[in-house]
Amino acid sequence: MRFGVVRFPGSCDEHDTARALAQFGEVRLLWHTDRNLEGLDGVVLPGGFSYGDYLRPGAIARFAPVMEAVADAANQGMPVLGICNGFQVLCEAGLLPGALLINVSRRFQCAEVELVVENRNLPFTKACRARITLAAKHQSGRYYLPPERLAELERQRRVVFRYASGEAFNGSVGGVAAVANERGNVVGMMPHPEHSLGLGGRSADGLLIFRSLVSALEGKGGNG
């Protein structure tokens, strides 16, 4: 199993993501100018502040050469996960619907949050329980989509995680914490599975996300 983790100038969580994935397979750090994803089974866009969040979070990163390759691979069905800034980049790139606005507090906030897993049939959620706990840390994580389009997303079961009651500190519409594309192979999430691996006695539920991905890929490859 081979995973690519993209590194933009200003990324922060790329090494943590790579370390988490390394428990499950080989990891290749991709530079933002790389165009070659050959040999990879999945790609993760990590958290951080790509290009200093200038203009808007993710607005410049979507133009990085690597994003053309990521879009092509996503359209061909490769699993693509965007975490935090990665989610923002995927929205800016048009690979996922909606936008991530500044938190209602207008501040960066760092906390463990409880999530309701709304769709457990995706390559990133198959191993999840009905509720999981993950770390969340961001300044611009307030998911927004106009009501009629959000209703459509809900009908298509494309809301993947929802903050449990009272946990949506960012003020996301409908408590949305993660969404998927139509095909279900591209998911963006604000919480950080790579920071919920059980260190210091905190939640280890991040492993469920990566384990899901691995078993989905194994299933696809006929080894599962």
Add this chain to the structure above:
Amino acid sequence: MATAERQRADLAQALALGLSEEEYRRICALHGREPNLLELGVYSLLWSEHCAYKHSRRLLALLPTEGPNLVAGVGENAGVVDLGGGVFCAFKVESHNHPTAVEPFEGAATGVGGILRDIVAVGAKPIAVLDLLRFGGTDSSRTRHLLDGTVQGIAHYGNSVGVPTVGGELYFHPGYEQNCLVNVLAVGLIEERPAGTSAARGVGNYLYLLGARTGRDGIGGASILASAALGEDEESKRPSVQVSDPFEGNKLIDCLAELQSKGLLVAMQDLGAAGLSSACAEMAAKGGVGLSIELDRVPLREQLAPFEIMLSESQERFAAIVEPQNAAAVEAICSRHEVSAARLGEVIEEPFLVIRHCGEAVGELPVSALVDGAPRYRLKVTPRQVPPPEGELPSGSAERLLLQLLSWPNIASRAPVFGQYDWLVQGRTVVGPASGDAALLALPDGRGLAVTLDGPGAIAAEDPRGGALATVLEAAANLACRGARPLGLTNNLNFGDPDDPAVAWELAESVRGLAEGCRALGIPVVGGNVSLYNASPAGGIPPTPVVGMVGLAQRARPLAPGFAKEGLTVALFGPFAPTLRGSELEAVVGRRLPGRLQLPALPRAREAVEAVAQLVGEGRCLAHDISRGGLLVALALCACRGGVGATLSFDGLAELAGGLAEGEEGWWTVAFGEGPVGFVVWAQRAELEALSCFGPLWELGSTGGEALVVEGEKIPGWLRFAVSIEDLRRAYAALHSLIS
């Protein structure tokens, strides 16, 4: 070009730049002639208090600077200690008090950025930041403005640059109303690569400037802001505050890590106070060489005069020395990281900074005069009168005062502040900022690195030596609560105007206290910072020697934050001799309480701290250091954080109380007095007995239930109470109203 650079500068100009007449004469003598304006500008910054330590250098010689694990110490960009196993730890604390008082967001943000670059300069990867913040009273609008801007500035830089903010201190006192403190401790790791040096070597090697373009921000920061008291015209000093760009900082850190690991740099030095002038002078002085500098090659953000280029404190810049054959490789790596690399000049044999602009010589400065020529002043010292130990005891019930203390701004939960920082990034944080005591970071081999940043309580104003010594002991006690033994100390001396003999006394006494503390623990001072002139027309700050300490634990164990299990034995441990004088209770009741700081015998203190580190490190007990608010607050915090109550009898403490003071005063002192080296410890009973060989141990009771209960036959009625965890937690959450 204006002729300013060619004109001789006179005394009036020297005075306007903050130099004294004597200093101007000394410059002329060392320089060999009257300097021109550019040269005088460079002297004025390098001879500023901030850069030259004119008032503190003689005193700092008292600090022990040798230790068994020390790799690089005082004089380097940051201290480096050997952790064993091929891993080294770099750490240093630095202040950004004056810029923050003028412009809190950028002042605090560039404070974080500046100290991170010091860590990078010794070849380390920054892995953690801790901040000590001190402001005036919480009811003042100035405090709210400064606190809010400071916290957002720290969050802005630290979060964006990908270094976790794992701890620190937040403290309010009217003495900091006009002069707030922002001291930042940065910690880095050096693995699988050599430590970096800042000594320029090799005549003919190239001088490069890496990173951000140079602009007009921060010109004169070191002399205008950091070396004079703040007056009425703070607004006019705003252009002297630097502007941060954590994105540029992030790219620069990654780029330097690659250059360093590939062995492409002969030397590197961050550009901090006094910008290019200071960086070049330091590198040349350490290498015993000179540097030629072509100012027209410096990438500019706006058009600047030569002296502005030399003095600008624009952030996110590094100077580097590169061998000619490596120049192409260095430029290629910088370009890949989108970091600008400009070749400014080269290493020359004559020990001078030779500065040229548009083909003309605009300055020639002898390196030794710049770096070592500044005068070292002897301080005129007059002790402050020590007030008598008498005072009036408080009245009321312990329960009411405990709840008041828990909601007191100096004690209440810091969650609303820490919640704005990313303390998880890099995936090392085993114990984060919410648990008090020290933070604990996991090393790659499973061992733990504990880090803490502490300042003294109000007692330091009466007893600066004792206050400083107590701060060193408290830092070591905090590390012990994480199972770690201290390896070294970095200090930040924050004081008022050193020309005031009483302030000079506070400074001298504090340095003595720090030195005694270090000797008692057997650890070196690896470097630090001095911030003087923290004064305004309203007066100076209370003496504030700040201590940053790192320690090593044999395992990075997850440690329960407080009483998390029922049925464990709870005890008080250590040569604890608290006093009500200078305590938080004194601030809460608003009047002087009786007492005087008493320090434990230092060998006993060390023994107790080591015993706690040993037992916690082996997973045999848990411990919390008794700090602000005293014993009852420490017990209440253990219940709040862990979620389990305790039923405790204080009868066993009668002898301790009687030894501290007679009658009621003894009991008040036990309950609310503050002092170093007292621990609340909890474990299976048999494990705690092991501690009694290493210091006094008083068994108090056991954990369980949903309330904190204090009882006893021999104790006064006001000290008996039962209060639910829910009530304790409600009081402890008081800071939410101040911050959000």
